Amino acid sequence: MQIVVGVTGGIAAYKAAEIVRRLIKAGHEVQVVMTEGAKAFVMPMTFQALSGRPVRDALLDPQAEQGMGHIELARWADLILIAPASANCLARLAAGMADDLLTTVVLASRAPLYIAPAMNQVMWESPLTARNVRQLSEVRGNVTVLGPDQGEQACGDVGPGRLLEPDALVEQLLALNSPGAAARSADMDMRGLTVVITSGPTRERLDPVRYLSNDSSGKMGFALAAAAQTRGAKVILVAGPVHLPTPAGVSRMDIESAREMQEAVMSVISAADIFIGAAAVADFRPVLSQSQKIKKSGDQTLELKLEQNPDILAGVAALDNAPFTVGFAAETQNLETYARDKLTRKRLRMIIGNNVSRADIGFNSEYNEVLVITPSSTTPIDRQLKSELAGVLMDQIMREFNALSRSSG
Ligand code: PMT
Numbered sequence: 001m002q003i004v005v006g007v008t009g010g011i012a013a014y015k016a017a018e019i020v021r022r023l024i025k026a027g028h029e030v031q032v033v034m035t036e037g038a039k040a041f042v043m044p045m046t047f048q049a050l051s052g053r054p055v056r057d058a059l060l061d062p063q064a065e066q067g068m069g070h071i072e073l074a075r076w077a078d079l080i081l082i083a084p085a086s087a088n089c090l091a092r093l094a095a096g097m098a099d100d101l102l103t104t105v106v107l108a109s110r111a112p113l114y115i116a117p118a119m120n121q122v123m124w125e126s127p128l129t130a131r132n133v134r135q136l137s138e139v140r141g142n143v144t145v146l147g148p149d150q151g152e153q154a155c156g157d158v159g160p161g162r163l164l165e166p167d168a169l170v171e172q173l174l175a176l177n178s179p180g181a182a183a184r185s186a187d188m189d190m191r192g193l194t195v196v197i198t199s200g201p202t203r204e205r206l207d208p209v210r211y212l213s214n215d216s217s218g219k220m221g222f223a224l225a226a227a228a229q230t231r232g233a234k235v236i237l238v239a240g241p242v243h244l245p246t247p248a249g250v251s252r253m254d255i256e257s258a259r260e261m262q263e264a265v266m267s268v269i270s271a272a273d274i275f276i277g278a279a280a281v282a283d284f285r286p287v288l289s290q291s292q293k294i295k296k297s298g299d300q301t302l303e304l305k306l307e308q309n310p311d312i313l314a315g316v317a318a319l320d321n322a323p324f325t326v327g328f329a330a331e332t333q334n335l336e337t338y339a340r341d342k343l344t345r346k347r348l349r350m351i352i353g354n355n356v357s358r359a360d361i362g363f364n365s366e367y368n369e370v371l372v373i374t375p376s377s378t379t380p381i382d383r384q385l386k387s388e389l390a391g392v393l394m395d396q397i398m399r400e401f402n403a404l405s406r407s408s409g
Contacts, residue, residue, distance in 0.1 A: 001177065002029045004073065004109075006082035006102040007047070008089040009037020011154040012118035012163035016083055017042065020050045022170040031056065031073065033102045037086065059101045070101055074108035081173060082106075083146075084118030084163045087129050094132035094139075112177075116146040116169055121159030124148060125243060137248045145245045146172055150217065150364065160243035168366050168385070175388045189398055191232030196265060196272040196323070197225050198279035198312065200240030202258045206304070207290040214280045215363040218242030220328075221278035223390035225250045228274075231394060236272075238264045240279055258282050258309035265312055272323040274401060277313040280330060280363070285309050314346040324401045326350045332357035339373050350374050350400055352393060372396050 003023055007016045016032075023030050032047040034057045044055035056064055056073065068076060082089060082102070089102070093115075098104040106113060115136075123129060137143040147164035164172070199221020203211040218239060225237040226247035235250045238261055246252045253264045258281045269275065284306035294302070317325040327348045329339035332355065339353030353371040356362040361369045361383055369383035372393065381392055 001078040002031070002076050004031050004033055004077040004080045004105060004111075005047075005051075006033045006035070006080060006085075006089075006106075007038040007042070008035045008082065008084060008086040008102070009040060010084045010086050010118050010163075011041060012084040013038045013041040015163050015166050017046050017050060018166035019081075019083055019170055020047055022166055024051060026170070026174060031076070033057065033073075033105060035089065035100060035102055037088070056101055059099075059104055070104050071108055073101075074105045074111075077105070077109055077111045079112045079114065079173075079177065080106060080109060081114045081116070083114075083116035083169060085115040087117075087119045087123045087126075087132075090115065090117065090129060090132045090136065094135040096139075110142070113140065113143045114146055114173055114176075115143065116164055117148045117161070118163035119148075119161050120155050121153060121157050121161040124161040125159070130245070133245045137245070141248065143248060144176060148243075149366075150243075164366070172366075172385055172387050175385060180391075188232035190228055190394070193228075193233045193273040194236070194271045195225075195228045195233045195274045195276065196236045196238065196268055197221050197228070197276045198238045198240075198261060198265060198281070199225070200242040201280050202240050202261055202282045202309075203256050204258065204282045204285035204309070205256075205289045206286050207292065207294045209293055212282055212284070212286070212306075213241075214282070216240070216242075216280035217364040218244050219364070219366065219386050220368060220390075221276070222247060223386040224276055224278060224393065226387070227390035227394045231398075233274075236268050238268075238279070258285065258312070262310050262312045262315065265316065269316055269319065269323065270321075274326070274397065275313075275316045275323045276326045276328075276397070277316075278328050279312075281312055282309055311346070313348070317347045324349050324397070324404065326352065326397055329353040330356040330362070336371055336373065336378060339371060340378075343373055343375065349404065350397065374400055 030051040032055045047055045098107045149162040149164050150160045151162050200218035201214045201216040203213045205211045222244050225235045229235045229249045237250050237252045255261045255264050287305040287307050313327045325348050329342045331338045335353045339351050343351040351373045354362050361367050368386050370381050372379040
């Protein structure tokens with residue numbers, strides 16, 4: 001493929017060198033376009049040496065225009081990757097600006113655009129940045145957001161906003177552009193179906209500033225939502241508090257607690273053909289949620305009394321005219337036995353078991369490895385990126401869904 005890699009200003013710009021190296025190694029042609037900000041962090045010579053092409057950085061550069069002008073460059077690109085994409089770059093792209101080479105190339109190209117944001121966590125969580133990403137996806141179309149990752153940031157903060165690691169980023173980018181992915185998306189086998197998916201954690205409030213929750217990032221459920229949407233389904237994503245952009249074309253309902261999630265799911269479930277519970281719903285909530293911050297006094301101890309939350313998944317599966325209901329089972333041992341027990345108890349069509357005691361899969365990882373369990377089968381699926389796994393799981397779900405439709409109709 002012919003790939004334009006846009007590099008914008010930020011400390012993560014140095015990681016773009018490794019991204020370019022990996023793309024070249026995988027046999028792709030890369031033309032790097034740097035913004036002025038990026039050049040404050042990395043020398044253009046680094047990218048020239050890695051890509052074998054002089055870096056392009058100026059919109060009005062007579063020499064460069066003699067060779068491949070900015071419009072030719074926009075046409076040359078099979079895809080455009082911006083890594084790192086700064087908050088400023090996202091704002092300018094969302095506004096449709098074309099006042100430097102990178103924004104102009106994006107505006108002048110219909111090629112798929114991949115953006116890998118990297119910025120301080122408060123900037124990433126700003127509603128303005130969220131709006132810019134949403135607007136860019138909705139208005140331009142053909143935009144995929146890769147990351148960002150969570151963790152320690154160069155500024156000392158901890159949170160979402162780190163550039164994805166180059167190996168994961170390149171792997172995701174290439175997987176999304178593999179012939180398999182194209183074939184899957186060409187195969188619009190979910191057209192006409194409505195899919196409701198829950199994703200992320202829930203928060204159960206103790207007081208206005210404290211809550212019980214878990215480490216779910218929402219990545220698994222969001223990847224499933226994107227996969228179903230790509231195959232033509234109408235997708236409603238009921239999301240707990242996560243820091244992920246909404247996949248293009250997906251309707252999103254944001255909730256905080258398990259009871260809010262249940263209410264949101266039940267308000268749309270009558271339209272659903274398929275329900276997938278990928279959320280890590282808190283099983284318990286505090287009996288009392290204080291309206292003011294709980295104060296400590298002396299060496300007092302505090303006992304928390306918890307009561308059970310409703311089981312959303314079991315509730316959906318028990319409905320008259322229940323949709324094809326798929327659960328997840330997060331286990332730390334006896335994966336198949338415990339997951340199969342949940343399949344039976346909750347009366348599900350399928351359950352996807354994952355081992356959440358492993359750091360390299362499950363909660364908050366880019367990867368997962370699962371057992372797909374139905375009443376009559378168990379299928380292990382190897383560790384892979386959640387973005388890829390989502391397509392494989394959707395294949396399994398559709399196979400069972402179609403078999404059931406055939407047998408009952
Ligand atoms: O979000 P990520 O960081 O990408 O991580 C993905 C994941 C590990 C969260 C995901 O793959 C996963 O396993 N999700 C289910 C987590 C969970 O709560 O599992 P469970 O075994 O406790 O629950 C079983 C099923 O019942 C789940 O489908 C769950 O959504 C559902 N449930 C549980 C309790 C409850 N009160 N209501 C429910 O609907």
